[in-house]
Amino acid sequence: MSTSGDRHLGPDPAGLLPSAAAGDGHVTVVAEPAFAATFAGQALLRMLVDLLARQFSVLERVELDVPRLPAISRATGAVAGEDLETALLRVGSAAGGSEISVTRAGSTAEHVIFVGPGSPSRAGALSTISAVANSWLATISDDPVAAQVDLDELPFGPHLAAAIASDRLFRGLHGVGVTGTSHIELLAAPELAIIRERLSGFRLPPCYVIGLGAVGAAFLLTLGATGIPATVVGLDPDDSDTTSRNRLLSMGYEQVGIPKPQLAAVLVKGTELDFYPNEVAWPAYYGDPDRRRPKYLAAQEAKYRYEWVISAVDKNLHRRNIANILPLHVLSGATNGFVAQAAYMAMVGDCECLACNHPVPSFDLDATRDGLASVGAEERVAQLRAMGASDADVVAIETYLDDPACGAIGEATLRRLGVDGGVDWAVGFVSAASGALLAAQFVRAAILGAESGTSVGAERRLIFWGTPELIDSLARRRTSCPVCGDVERQQAFATRWDGL
Ligand SMILES: [Zn+2]
Numbered sequence: 001m002s003t004s005g006d007r008h009l010g011p012d013p014a015g016l017l018p019s020a021a022a023g024d025g026h027v028t029v030v031a032e033p034a035f036a037a038t039f040a041g042q043a044l045l046r047m048l049v050d051l052l053a054r055q056f057s058v059l060e061r062v063e064l065d066v067p068r069l070p071a072i073s074r075a076t077g078a079v080a081g082e083d084l085e086t087a088l089l090r091v092g093s094a095a096g097g098s099e100i101s102v103t104r105a106g107s108t109a110e111h112v113i114f115v116g117p118g119s120p121s122r123a124g125a126l127s128t129i130s131a132v133a134n135s136w137l138a139t140i141s142d143d144p145v146a147a148q149v150d151l152d153e154l155p156f157g158p159h160l161a162a163a164i165a166s167d168r169l170f171r172g173l174h175g176v177g178v179t180g181t182s183h184i185e186l187l188a189a190p191e192l193a194i195i196r197e198r199l200s201g202f203r204l205p206p207c208y209v210i211g212l213g214a215v216g217a218a219f220l221l222t223l224g225a226t227g228i229p230a231t232v233v234g235l236d237p238d239d240s241d242t243t244s245r246n247r248l249l250s251m252g253y254e255q256v257g258i259p260k261p262q263l264a265a266v267l268v269k270g271t272e273l274d275f276y277p278n279e280v281a282w283p284a285y286y287g288d289p290d291r292r293r294p295k296y297l298a299a300q301e302a303k304y305r306y307e308w309v310i311s312a313v314d315k316n317l318h319r320r321n322i323a324n325i326l327p328l329h330v331l332s333g334a335t336n337g338f339v340a341q342a343a344y345m346a347m348v349g350d351c352e353c354l355a356c357n358h359p360v361p362s363f364d365l366d367a368t369r370d371g372l373a374s375v376g377a378e379e380r381v382a383q384l385r386a387m388g389a390s391d392a393d394v395v396a397i398e399t400y401l402d403d404p405a406c407g408a409i410g411e412a413t414l415r416r417l418g419v420d421g422g423v424d425w426a427v428g429f430v431s432a433a434s435g436a437l438l439a440a441q442f443v444r445a446a447i448l449g450a451e452s453g454t455s456v457g458a459e460r461r462l463i464f465w466g467t468p469e470l471i472d473s474l475a476r477r478r479t480s481c482p483v484c485g486d487v488e489r490q491q492a493f494a495t496r497w498d499g500l
Contacts, residue, residue: 004099004245004253005056008170008427013337016465021173024060027052028109028124031066031084032116039153040134042075042084043225045115047155047162047432048131049088052113053096054246054428055166058173062096064088065105065122073270074227075155097245097253111172113165117147127172131165133157136192136440140164140468141181152196154443155225159218159436160184160462163340166429167464180467186440188456195447204230204446206297207308210282210322212236212260214247214426215333216312218435219442220264221249224271226443231274233293236260237281247428249435282313283321305496308446310438311345314424316358323355323483326493328500329450330354333438335430338464342437343475344445344453347484347493351458352475355483365411368418373401387417433462 011017029048035041045066052062064085071078071087078087085104092102112124117132131140134150138161148157161184168178187195204223209216212234223230240251240258250263261277268275276292278285285291286301293301300307309327313319314334322330323345330345332354345354372380380401384394393413400410437460445453457472479485 002056002099003242004097005058006243006246007425008055008246009057010425012425014465016338017171017174017176019175021058021170023057025055025058025111025169025173026061026063026109027059027111027113027169028063028065028105028122030105030109030112030114030120030122031064032114032118032121033067033069035116035132035147036067036084037069038150039072039075040148040150040158041115042072043155043158044131044133044162045084045088046076046091047159047221048113048115048165049092049102050095050249051162051166051429051432052169053092053100053102055170055173056096056099056246058170059100062092062100062102063105063109064092064102074153074225075158077270094252095245099253111169113169115165117145119144127169129165129168131161133161136186138164138184139181140168142179143181145181152199153227155222156186156436156440156443157184159222159225160186160433163429163433163436163462164464164468166432167338167468170427170429171464178467182468184462184468184470186437186470187444191444191448191452195444198447199228202228202447204228204442205308206231206233206294207310207442208232208306208327209234209264209310209312210236211312211314211318212250212264212277213238213244213312213314214249214428214431215314215335215434215438216310217248217250217260217264217267218432219310219312219333219438220268220273220275220435222436222439223442224268224273226439227272228443229272229274231276231294231297232268233276233278233297234261234264235278235280235282235285236264237279237284247426247431249428249432281321282318282325286325303496307500308442310442311354312435312438319354319358320483323353326483326489326496328497329445331438331441331445331453333434335426335434337425338427338430340430340433340437340462340464341459342434342441343459344441344450345458345475346450347490349451350454350474352477353481353484356476356478356481356485365415365418368414369401369404372397384417389413389417393417430464433464437462 114120132145134148135152135154250267306327311332396410400407458475
């Protein structure tokens with residue numbers, strides 16, 4: 001049995017998937033010619049094919065029915081001279097590897113995802129989903145969708161549409177029929193007018209992306225496709241593994257065991273992002289003499305001034321570490337089962353900080369050791385696996401349980417797994433949605449001002465329950481927060497950012 005789909009197989013945390021998918025689903029992506037010729041159409045198709053080709057042990061085959069058209073490289077990552085179909089086949093095959101075949105369409109189709117407005121030119125024997133988007137809008141429905149004019153050629157709406165269409169198929173193959181229309185609007189009309197006016201010649205402020213896993217990579221893919229120039233310092237100490245395949249968009253199927261910063265650097269190559277990869281965790285970064293970043297940030301870093309931080313870490317301990325360095329602005333991307341989130345967080349304003357509602361779990365070594373020792377060998381291995389233990393970790397921990405006096409490595413391993421927590425359920429389209437929302441929020445906040453992120457509610461969530469919709473909510477600052485609720489930390493923050 002392949003491990004590629006491990007993270008999205010089995011029960012999700014909210015218990016939304018009543019049964020396992022059959023595992024041999026076929027889908028045909030059909031592109032409407034006029035829409036497929038546009039930036040929005042190609043950005044949607046590129047993300048959709050990538051996400052479908054990562055539904056391991058759910059889908060077996062992805063087929064493409066797309067017209068012969070030149071590929072737009074900013075939308076698809078196509079190399080010079082590549083046509084759209086070739087570019088999409090390459091993206092899909094790299095993701096699906098030997099497990100999901102991505103080919104040109106045959107004559108029959110079980111499930112169809114029709115990318116474009118109007119009545120689908122082909123229907124699936126079992127289901128038909130329509131998806132249309134423009135820069136800031138996404139509409140997905142089981143009915144035909146009207147065309148949307150696109151003036152900005154940005155990937156936010158298209159990438160969200162791809163994630164939502166991918167979800168409909170995924171849940172459908174699990175026997176959960178999703179009906180109705182998802183209509184996602186990322187900007188209010190007055191905001192759109194101002195952003196449109198300022199986009200030309202705009203450069204984003206430099207940012208630090210902390211965590212280059214599924215959410216961080218999706219953020220970079222979407223941000224890179226905007227064509228807006230920016231300097232990005234990226235950090236992550238981890239390597240890809242086989243269970244990353246289902247959602248790490250920077251990773252091809254065969255690219256196992258490669259540092260995530262290296263994969264991210266390849267992902268954004270050829271875009272307007274000036275990317276600096278660092279194979280370290282956040283607290284180690286600012287003490288690392290070999291850290292990579294542009295020279296002009298050195299003076300700010302010497303004062304511990306990190307103006308824009310994109311948090312794409314998945315553990316509360318790491319979130320706390322980011323909050324502790326008192327960044328001026330934080331945008332936090334996260335997933336929880338079927339919920340994608342992008343939130344603005346700061347020490348001041350109508351929002352929370354990254355430490356407010358992210359308690360750091362405590363770990364009791366003795367209790368964990370006694371618990372593991374009290375069950376049979378098979379159950380113990382299952383429990384360790386659920387904590388995220390590798391083969392080598394299991395051996396080290398067994399040695400430690402046999403004789404605590406000579407199992408220092410096993411003890412350290414158990415502490416690490418205990419603090420980091422278990423392996424969470426995760427699926428590619430939720431991470432992709434979080435990354436796309438995060439990139440949209442960054443561009444919006446950089447142009448309209450950080451306070452714009454709190455004007456409609458600091459937290460944005462796309463919830464893949466029922467018919468997915470975007471929900472904005474006001475965050476609650478916690479008065480007992482160890483960072484923003486602490487008077488000394490507030491003073492340190494005011495001093496650090498004085499004059500800005
Ligand atoms: Zn706080």
